Amino acid sequence: MTSKELEHLLASKTNEFRLNNKDKLVEPSKFANQIGSTQLENIPYVKQLEIKKEALLSLFKNIVQEDILSDFDIISSPKITEYRFKAEFVASFNPKFEPINRLGQRKKGNFNWVIDLDEYILIDKAIFNKIRRVYDYSLSLGLNSYDLKKQIGDLRYLTVKHYQDQSMLIITSYNKDKRFNEVIDFAIKQGFNSVYWLVNNSLHDSFEGKISKFEGQEYLKINIHFNNKIFMFLAGPFTFFQNNIFGFQKLLEYIDSILIKFNTAQLNLYDLYCGVGVLGISLANKFKSVKGIEIVQDSIDLAIQNQKLNKINNADFKCFDIKNLVLPKDTDSVTIVDPPRTGLEDKGVSNVLDISSKYVIYVSCNPITLAYDIQKLSNQYKIIDLKAFDMFPQTYHIECLCILERY
Numbered sequence: 001m002t003s004k005e006l007e008h009l010l011a012s013k014t015n016e017f018r019l020n021n022k023d024k025l026v027e028p029s030k031f032a033n034q035i036g037s038t039q040l041e042n043i044p045y046v047k048q049l050e051i052k053k054e055a056l057l058s059l060f061k062n063i064v065q066e067d068i069l070s071d072f073d074i075i076s077s078p079k080i081t082e083y084r085f086k087a088e089f090v091a092s093f094n095p096k097f098e099p100i101n102r103l104g105q106r107k108k109g110n111f112n113w114v115i116d117l118d119e120y121i122l123i124d125k126a127i128f129n130k131i132r133r134v135y136d137y138s139l140s141l142g143l144n145s146y147d148l149k150k151q152i153g154d155l156r157y158l159t160v161k162h163y164q165d166q167s168m169l170i171i172t173s174y175n176k177d178k179r180f181n182e183v184i185d186f187a188i189k190q191g192f193n194s195v196y197w198l199v200n201n202s203l204h205d206s207f208e209g210k211i212s213k214f215e216g217q218e219y220l221k222i223n224i225h226f227n228n229k230i231f232m233f234l235a236g237p238f239t240f241f242q243n244n245i246f247g248f249q250k251l252l253e254y255i256d257s258i259l260i261k262f263n264t265a266q267l268n269l270y271d272l273y274c275g276v277g278v279l280g281i282s283l284a285n286k287f288k289s290v291k292g293i294e295i296v297q298d299s300i301d302l303a304i305q306n307q308k309l310n311k312i313n314n315a316d317f318k319c320f321d322i323k324n325l326v327l328p329k330d331t332d333s334v335t336i337v338d339p340p341r342t343g344l345e346d347k348g349v350s351n352v353l354d355i356s357s358k359y360v361i362y363v364s365c366n367p368i369t370l371a372y373d374i375q376k377l378s379n380q381y382k383i384i385d386l387k388a389f390d391m392f393p394q395t396y397h398i399e400c401l402c403i404l405e406r407y
């Protein structure tokens, strides 16, 4: 099955439910069906889980053994709205249509059209309102949003990272207009702990750019509750962090419940695609040593700081592209992989096979690449557990966890 086929399957199951159960539908938000990111809105949450579970069973049916599939389940998210850690909002200028300055998300199927949002159900409401106030303030100063076609304008993106009482606003502009200093001051007064001003004057349409200034805290301080402890992680503007931290804590607890059975005290842990070290650091006390590998230097710098903050002495984090890496054979080990949506790709698979760990724990945000990769691993590994975690309620996205044991 391809990503498109999985999406069509999810869409057809969702539409069938909508057609046959009009009385059971829940009230959608104002922008449901316009923006592309909340495809399951108005479907009752229990049904969303059922639809995702059925679609995954079809995907894995000829790939995973029957006994594992009969035990397959999807674990719900503790929060089904306002759960996202990060959200990007496009600032767009189009003089032909009112409002000419818009802040929001791209219309489903039309990259050039931005829906001007005054609510967004996937992030904290109070935080969204603050972002909107910052945007309106920038307009009141005479700053314009960016016209992608003509490549003119001032503001390109407002991006937020937020969890509990910690929030970071990233302002991405096209130019270095001095009025952005006033926007930063305003954002700090709105209560953002950290405000970054990035400049992106390239054709590449992204919130990322060169840091022009930051005010407040350099990093967010995220507390993860796990094993009756609180782990603290620093997260920066360019570093990955789990997007549903509420759901991630459930995933971490589940991984822990599996590791307890493996007697890991004398094993090494390879944390591949480690980001700022969340998995490796949270699990470090259960292992002899931890080796974390990640391609983004900023993430590795923070992983090293996070290790110190959490008083972990048996971990080592290094910046490498997994695709260019030769890892030593270490049969007394467990490997965790948590790759981006592209999956391990062939080189990542062969690296995992080279390590020859007793167990591989595969955390995946893309069931399609997971399905592909586990088939490649299956010569040397058998699947001993497969679960889905609904880290992205209201959307078609699904997180999966697959545990493999070496033959």
Ligand SMILES: C[S@@+](CC[C@H](N)C(=O)[O-])C[C@H]1O[C@@H](n2cnc3c(N)ncnc32)[C@H](O)[C@@H]1O
Residues within 6 Å of the ligand: 240, 241, 242, 272, 273, 274, 275, 276, 277, 278, 279, 293, 294, 295, 296, 299, 320, 321, 322, 323, 338, 339, 340, 365
């Ligand atoms: C889904 S995130 C997982 C991060 C981390 N495990 C966590 O829980 O926060 C994937 C990570 O893989 C990193 N990455 C992507 N391609 C990579 C590669 N070729 N080599 C090493 N790391 C890579 C990304 O920068 C990102 O931090």
